[in-house]
Amino acid sequence: MEALKFNQSVGFMKNSMKFGTVSLILVLASWVLLATKGFNFGIDFAGGTLIQVQYDTKAPVQKVRDVLNQTEQFKGANVTYFGNEKEIIIKIKTVSTTVGDDVGDNIKKAIATTGNFEIRRVDMVGPKVGDELKEKGVMSMFLAILGILFYVSFRFEWRFALASVLALVHDISITIGALVLLQIEINLDILAAILTLLGYSLNDTIIVFDRIREGLQSVKSSKLEDVIDDSVTRTLSRTTLTSLTTFFVVLVLYLFGGEIINGFSFTLLVGLTVGTYSSIFVASPMLLWFKFSVVDYRTKQVQREKREREKDKMRAQFEQGVL
């Protein structure tokens, strides 16, 4: 089977301003959201206690809320269903430092009358640990971007490197925007998903850029627009298909992987979609905006080849003992 096969170049560049504008608006909107609404930090970063309880029958959420609200310690606890009707998550902001008889044990006592249940998970993160994780999380994002920036600029011409990293910033920004908009809880798994996207989102961009690099030599026209259009068209099915297989598995993970990794797979789903879009519509036009010149590139390439040839000639002469 074949899909997305075109016999002629598609005119992506003609519309590059439109896509650029849409992307710019989305990125700016994400930043505004982040600045105004901010992350909904989960207990990993904000500290607090999370208790997952499974009942024999449908969980009595309202009853649990009422019972907890009557206590001094757990007033205002957040109680929600988790995945199915039998399971609930109780979240409170406080933690206890007592090792022996802790918040989890106390909650268990407090809701003892609400039915037959089993405590399946207790996560408790102290504020100090949460702050440390936050600090280290920001640090690791920074390190990953730096590492990728180094690698890409080593592999590509600087405008390519800059464009691919900006495309990366674009993808991550919009993904974060979606997380903030939907107030998805930010825990360690979300950080892992974002770091994975950092690495993966370049995948598609590189496929396109790799092809543009080839096209710079093979396409007859010396207009960058034409080279880009040709290369993006040729890689269109590849760009979409590569992400597609990964998209499939992440979708399966989202639908069947269990409630605990939902946030993780959701982040990846959004990131993969935005990443594929940006590789096709956003990354390449940036080369245009950075005033990448095909003629200059070709001249340099010719000069380099000439130098290589001369070097080879000299070496040959040297080996023959002529020089």
Next chain:
Amino acid sequence: MLNYRIILFAFAFIFGIIFSIPSITQSDSGKKITLGLDLQGGLHMLLGVKSEEAIKSYTKSVAATIKYVLDDEEIIYDALSVQEETIAFEILDEDEITKTKTLLKKELQGVVLSNNGSNFTATLTPEQILKTQQDAINQAVETIRNRLDQFGLAEPTVAKQGEDKILVEIPGIKTAADEQRIRELIARTARLEMMAVDEERIARVNVMSEAQAKKYGDVILKDVYNEEEKYLLREIPILDGSMLSDATVGFDENNQPVINFVLNAQGGKIFGDFSGKSVGKRMAVVLDDKVYSAPVIRERIGGGRGQISGNFQVSEAHDVAIALRSGALLAPVYTLEKRSVGPSLGADSIKASSIALAMGFVVVALFMIFYYGMAGVIANIALVANLFLILAVMALFGATLTLPGMAGIVLTVGMAVDANVIINERIRELLNEGHSIAKSIESGYANAFSAIWDGNITTLIAATVLYGYGTGAIKGFALTISVGILASMLTAILGTHGIYHSILPKIKKEKIKFWFGIKGKGK
């Protein structure tokens, strides 16, 4: 047709199968992948140590030594008191100042002793304070490990993390009640003290404040079962649990569980001397600042044996005995982070993530066959080899598989065939341009390589950073995805290339639709 690629691939495949079998069948022999606490259930805790308490009790023990030395030499003193890291006392006979100095200098370590006439002070040196703090942490690690071992738990991990934290990981806890019992065992300070009752003033204990008691060198402690009943005890204990040599569970005449303990030689002597001098007075058995009993001493007690009685449950007595045997914590521990997963949730997570893995695999495999024909089948063979390789490598290194780690494997399924998609698209492109099958395959691999390589390296960079960030389960994700990507370079690039090489003569241009899923015009 054999070539080095197919041979390498075959080796990798066989290696993968052999070393992943023990993990898949869960056999008893062979190296297996360890399941993370989130998959098999268990308790993960990060503990802090209240090292200031260790300093306080070290100061107290210095005071006890001073008291013992002075008593032993029959030097008369007064107003022996402890303030923070400083001990103060006064010698009543001025002629004995020099003797006191030399005696104490010989006995005390890590302390600066100074005197203003007959008023003495002893202060801990900064080095001693630092050492005490570090000792407290190291000792807590040792002690907790010891207790968990004696409790009979499978494979607990107790390790110092960073400068002042302790990581405790205990797999395979069956019930929430067990979990709490284990936590209580870990946290039990288990400080056993024998303290003399201040018989002169105990009558006034109910009207006395803590501060007043302190002025007399006393403390007020409560009875373990009756909060209302208070005891006024000499602050500096006669002896403490560090002089214990054994503790076991026994039963008293009413068949109630009790804890019998034996003191070491030094403890036995102190105990004997004290009881000999204090016939008719009371001595309290204090555990973790609670008075368990305060019997009247009827005669000199030799042999250094004693008993702690209370309304213990057998399991509680058992745990207290363990705690006493493994020694008191020099400083109490407190929770910084705790994650506990019940075994049923772990099992559910294994089920859900295995289903996701199987379904992800089926979806991707079907898609590849549907879209690429035989080329898709070849990619799928490589994918199977990849999965085995991930498991084998993880098993050989004794790595831990966590829930995010499972997600990493699922993600690898998608990412590994990515490489084959890139290669196949390249091959198709060349076939469409009219190149021969052999040429299309060769150039296809050559052209695709740089894109696959760059994509994989950037993902690896991010995964490495993530591993370094490393917190428990997330580390598992970074690990599986890294191993998966590395394995895919072997299987998806080298392996499939080898397969094409060996079957190249069989690929006929008339059947190009069957092999690559396109009409093409290959020569």
